[in-house]
Amino acid sequence: MTDFLVLDGITKRFGNLVANDQISLRIQKQHVHALLGENGAGKSTLMKILYGVYKPDAGTITLDGKLLNIHSPQASRAAGIGMVFQSFMLIPAFTVIENIALSLRDVGIVVDEKKIEHDIREISDKYRFGIEPRAKVWQLPLGAQQKIEIIKLVMAGARLLIFDEPTSVLAPHEVEGLFDIFNRLRLDGYTIIFISHKLNEVLACSDEITVLRGGRVVGSVVRADATESLLVSMIVGDKTADSSTYARKSIPANVEPVLQVRDLCAKDDRNRPALENISLHILPGEILGVAGVSGNGQKELGEVIQGVRPALSGSIKLAGQEIIHTSIAQIRRTGVTCVPEDPLRQGAVPVMSVEENLALSDASSTQQRDWQRMNWSAARSRASWFTEKFGLKMPRLNVAIEALSGGNVQRIVFARELSAPAKLLLAYYPTRGLDIHAAEIVRLALLDYRDQGAAILLISEDLDELFAISDRIMVMYHGQNVGERLPAEADVQQIGYLMTDGKYTPEQEVEHVAS
Amino acid sequence: METANSPSFPMLATWQARTANIPQPVRRLLGFAGAFALALILFSVVLLALGKDPIAAYEQIYLGALADDYGRSEVIVKMIPFILCALAVAIPAQVGLVNVGGEGQIYIGALFASVVALAFGDLPAPILIPLLVVAGMIGGGLWAGIVGILKAYISLNETICSLLLSYIANLIVEYVIHGPLKDPGGSNWAYSARFSDNAILPMFGDTRISLGIIFALVAVGVYFWVLNYTRWGYKMRVIGGNAEAARRSGIQIKQYIIMTMIIGGAMAGLAGMVEVTAIQERLRGGISNGYGYIGFLVAWIALQRPVGILLIAAILGIISVGGDWLQIGVNLPASTVNILMAFILFFILRNQGMQKKEA
Known part of the structure; x- marks a missing residue:
């Protein structure tokens, strides 16, 4: 076997963040090579470098023995590298032929539809895609659209195919079909890079697996040597659950939960099930940490609780009161506040100043009538209060939010949402984009808020953070609550299994111990 | 992302660097005046193409709209x-x-x-x-x-x-x-x-x-x-x-x-x-x-701003009242000034687009 693709010392920085740190990787010809890692591990950045979307700060790429100078996606395609993105680049109103003709570089002014149709049929028959070239794309299911993307790449002469989380759009039975296609492509001489964070899928289809963590390569293992437990420990690292840092208050028995969710179901933006009969509760003065690979319903859970997304069935009780089918404003007034997933888009107005953004949490209040003057001093005090109490610096009040860094937007939104007492706080990735010192302050502020009696739903990608400040950890997988653990007693490996597989069985335990 | 900030036009880049230390409101006003001037110049070209003297036309607009009390009162009527x-x-x-x-x-x-x-x-x-x-x-x-x-x-x-x-x-x-x-x-x-x-x-x-x-x-x-x-x-x-x-x-x-x-x-x-x-x-x-x-x-x-609305209504009022006199003075249809108004909008919007890019 020969090295088909060699990445050597690839480094990419975004400001202070090192997304890829000295990544070196060898990929063999005709292999399915899986890239595995948590969100933010650097997989996508690395693939975007390979595809010419980003230019690396350092490092070289060698394909088939030739040193490549990839400065654009065009250059990458010309070198024989093709990528299937998570969102497909297809025009729904066009036929399959028309979509593929658009991607071909050597079509003339008059499109030879006959020839393209013939080529599509040939490839479709060879790999058993079952694609009808004259069908309109909008009529086809997502699985078929993915196959069109593959046909595009094959017809454009790509030899290395990159799949960015291809299974995220597929139904379970389609996943196996995709792996069959991988296999047939491989036998035909294609090399495949498969990005995923699902263990079972990676083990089912790949020849070799490379794990990334924190922008670095943890290691590569061939399929024969790979076990679930080995991969889990590579993904999550040698974390020892440290739950002793912060003082925890014991919660008196028999208190009524602040939030009581029962059998809640909801759909995601693509109309697929996102929450499947999830049940959970949070007591006053308790932080419930949610562990899980993102995209397993965390986003939808918070949105349904806030009233932003409709629930299909189930019940959500806030302090004993049913809040499904009430308005967003009413739910806010009942005492739900949120540090959203994407503060700039969901919790701030970019063209407005910091001061004006600090007033946004007043918008649903009924203490003042709409024709009355804005209470700007109350808005300003939200930032100064936070700075005085916790010593976290805030940006100047007259700067527009769009001129601020992500971390500064996060500070503003965080301070604003925590400035008034609420029954329930939904905190999405509260420390994302913050430096170590600011992140520490934010954690302390969360604990302080909890100690004042609020219930907190903490969604984080950082397992260390979840273990450090949660009173209880719940794992979400496929829109379900697949297990709860107390941080003091939980094992990071167990959580890792639950996150990536949805279950933790005795066999896995044996394997885990044996390794 | 990186390419968005890197200047693709060297001349524009030096221009931006030179104007960077002028305060924002002044820059905005200058840009506004510049856009206005460009519209007047382009309209002059149109007038020349029609075989008319632009200076005479602008003079006619001034005489019609601003030179006497009647003209000025008509501007307010239009406003x-x-x-x-x-x-x-x-x-x-x-x-x-x-x-x-x-x-x-x-x-x-x-x-x-x-x-x-x-x-x-x-x-x-x-x-x-x-x-x-x-x-x-x-x-x-x-x-x-x-x-x-x-x-x-x-x-x-x-x-x-x-x-x-x-x-x-x-x-x-x-x-x-x-x-x-x-x-x-x-x-x-x-x-x-x-x-x-x-x-x-x-x-x-x-x-x-x-x-x-x-x-x-x-x-x-x-x-x-x-x-x-x-x-x-x-x-x-x-x-x-x-x-x-x-x-x-x-x-x-x-x-x-x-x-x-x-x-x-x-x-x-x-x-x-x-x-x-x-x-x-x-x-x-x-x-x-x-x-x-x-x-x-x-x-x-x-830009939908209250004071701006008063100001621009006055300017377009002048152009509109003056335009009625173009017919008499330089023998052009009154609606010719609509071209001038369109140029003004065009250059102002373009100017806004550029300022957004700078920010």
Whole structure:
């Protein structure tokens, strides 16, 4: 076997963040090579470098023995590298032929539809895609659209195919079909890079697996040597659950939960099930940490609780009161506040100043009538209060939010949402984009808020953070609550299994111990 | 991401570097003046192409609009509909809506006011005139409210919807002046009977400046106050700035879409009412003279800001009044100045686009 693709010392920085740190990787010809890692591990950045979307700060790429100078996606395609993105680049109103003709570089002014149709049929028959070239794309299911993307790449002469989380759009039975296609492509001489964070899928289809963590390569293992437990420990690292840092208050028995969710179901933006009969509760003065690979319903859970997304069935009780089918404003007034997933888009107005953004949490209040003057001093005090109490610096009040860094937007939104007492706080990735010192302050502020009696739903990608400040950890997988653990007693490996597989069985335990 | 910041035009980059230490408001004003100058220059080229002397044309505009009291008073007369129609665009624009239906809202406002003026012409002026104001505003508000409701509940595109409703409004007025409200005494002219004197707005001195200028100034004042100081204006700006954040903060976006359309339409309706009660003294076709569209220009050139609306309404008022004199002075149709107005909008928008890129 020969090295088909060699990445050597690839480094990419975004400001202070090192997304890829000295990544070196060898990929063999005709292999399915899986890239595995948590969100933010650097997989996508690395693939975007390979595809010419980003230019690396350092490092070289060698394909088939030739040193490549990839400065654009065009250059990458010309070198024989093709990528299937998570969102497909297809025009729904066009036929399959028309979509593929658009991607071909050597079509003339008059499109030879006959020839393209013939080529599509040939490839479709060879790999058993079952694609009808004259069908309109909008009529086809997502699985078929993915196959069109593959046909595009094959017809454009790509030899290395990159799949960015291809299974995220597929139904379970389609996943196996995709792996069959991988296999047939491989036998035909294609090399495949498969990005995923699902263990079972990676083990089912790949020849070799490379794990990334924190922008670095943890290691590569061939399929024969790979076990679930080995991969889990590579993904999550040698974390020892440290739950002793912060003082925890014991919660008196028999208190009524602040939030009581029962059998809640909801759909995601693509109309697929996102929450499947999830049940959970949070007591006053308790932080419930949610562990899980993102995209397993965390986003939808918070949105349904806030009233932003409709629930299909189930019940959500806030302090004993049913809040499904009430308005967003009413739910806010009942005492739900949120540090959203994407503060700039969901919790701030970019063209407005910091001061004006600090007033946004007043918008649903009924203490003042709409024709009355804005209470700007109350808005300003939200930032100064936070700075005085916790010593976290805030940006100047007259700067527009769009001129601020992500971390500064996060500070503003965080301070604003925590400035008034609420029954329930939904905190999405509260420390994302913050430096170590600011992140520490934010954690302390969360604990302080909890100690004042609020219930907190903490969604984080950082397992260390979840273990450090949660009173209880719940794992979400496929829109379900697949297990709860107390941080003091939980094992990071167990959580890792639950996150990536949805279950933790005795066999896995044996394997885990044996390794 | 990186390529967006790296300058692709070296000349532009050095220019940006040189102007970087000029304070933002000054830079904005300079950009504004520059855009204006460019529009005047380009219009000169058009005039030269038509074989006319641009200097003479500009002189004619000045003489017509600014040289004497009559010209100046006529500029103020034009400013009334310009300001009100600019508000009709600016208020919905605060929540991100594009109302191009000012024309239709003027016509329906004028129609409602005319019906009241003809039906209750015997009432004394102090009672009748407030009634006319209310009727005009209800008419315009209703016409725009239809657009708001369709936008809020079935996501119909408000731009196209308001534009198409303008044609319907125009035809309704045409029908009414050919039919039910046709002047019985006016041989065969398609217009309504003249309103009674009680329904005619009082004028200042012997000019044609009516009480309407007070309505327009009060409206701009209220707009300024609401927008900058009240919770109401704040919520409007939040919706316009980021509708998703507004929704998640519990702001009732649908209510705001409908209300801002209604209030905007009421402003255009008021302009229609002023036009029939102060200028025409009866309902007839073609009363608007494109005020709805000029109002759109005013609002967008002024970035929907209250003081800007007053200023730009004055500038376009001068161009518009002066344009009427081009016919006499340099033998050009009065509508030639529409080209100049379009150039101004074009360069101002381009200037805004560039400033956004810099920021």
